[in-house]
Amino acid sequence: MEKVRLGKTNMMVSKLGFGGIPIQRVSEDAAVKIVRKCLELGITFIDTANAYSNSEDRIGKAISGMRNGLVIATKTLARTNDEIGKHLKLSLKNLAIDYIDLYQLHSVNDQKTLENIIAPNGPISVIIRAKNQGLINHIGISCHSLDTAKQAVATELFETIMFPLNLITYEAAEELLPLARKYEVGFIAMKPLEGGILTNIPLALKYLLQFPDVVTIIGIQAVEEIIEVVNVADGPFTLTKSDQNEIERLRQELGNRFCRRCDYCQPCIQEIPISLALHYPSIAKRLPSTQILSGFVADAMEKAANCDKCGACEERCPYRLPIRDTLEDYVAQYQNYKTRYSG
Secondary structure, eight states: OOEEEOGGGOOEEESEEEESSGGGSSOHHHHHHHHHHHHHTTOOEEEOOTTSTTHHHHHHHHHTTOOTTOEEEEEEOOOSHHHHHHHHHHHHHHHTOSOEEEEEEOOOOSHHHHHHHHSTTSHHHHHHHHHHTTSEEEEEEEOSOHHHHHHHHHTTOOSEEEEEOSSSSOHHHHHHHHHHHHTTOEEEEEOTTGGGTOOOHHHHHHHHTTSTTEEEEEEOOSHHHHHHHHHHHTSOOOOOHHHHHHHHHHHHHHGGGOOOOOOTTOOOTTOOOHHHHTTHHHHHHHSOHHHHSSHHHHHHHHHHTTOOOOOHHHHHOTTOOOHHHHHHHHHHHHHHHHHHHHO
């Protein structure tokens, strides 16, 4: 598989990477087979996160004895110095490796959080110290807010940026990618299928493969999916006129209810995490039921049920999304899911 340079890390990685979310949903044996099939087919970039329950542990078992030539990336949601140290130690243990190639601060989505992380003697200082100790090689960040991502890239503290990019959510290609190139920050595209909303896998991947310096991570939960993905990556992947017409059709069809997570809709007087709730369908496809019925997902959907339809969010939304009606629809979907899986 074609390899690309991941920004100023100078690491050469496969243009398609493995995303570690879906293997939480399958058996351990199946997860190990999936990861090893990826390696067999030339995927050398493996991405996971401390927050993905058993994903790190399963990847650690799959790569045992095959570390050479792989680029292992993981992430932490920790926001304090002590937590960062604990998460890093746990990730090294779970993955059963001596060092992590790319350690990313996970889901830094607002300016306040970014400022806290990069403050003198703040959480990033722990990561820099770990880098100096040889426990990690490179430092990255993942983000869903375009404004915050641009601020993070401009700090020059991060060597990579992971951000949603697909044929529907394409704003990053126009604003963030050029900035990343300016600062030589490696660009890692997540959500290539927008959490399963985009079902035309070949078209979705062909769109992303047009960017010569972007690494795309895709979540895989079956060996058959790997084979399909790699066949697309092997080309040809030039977009035809028919492909371009289909992309425009999908943008017209899906764009009117599709949240870009800019969070201009906030604050909500009911304290609803609107952008999170608006991604409930894709979350439900990707995470195991235990994580949907508890924690941050359950909290978001329970709060969304309290929407009083004041409309302030829709007035602020730059994309004029029908937020109130969409929330009502997704809350109903969540309640049905809850009834089905909680007995």
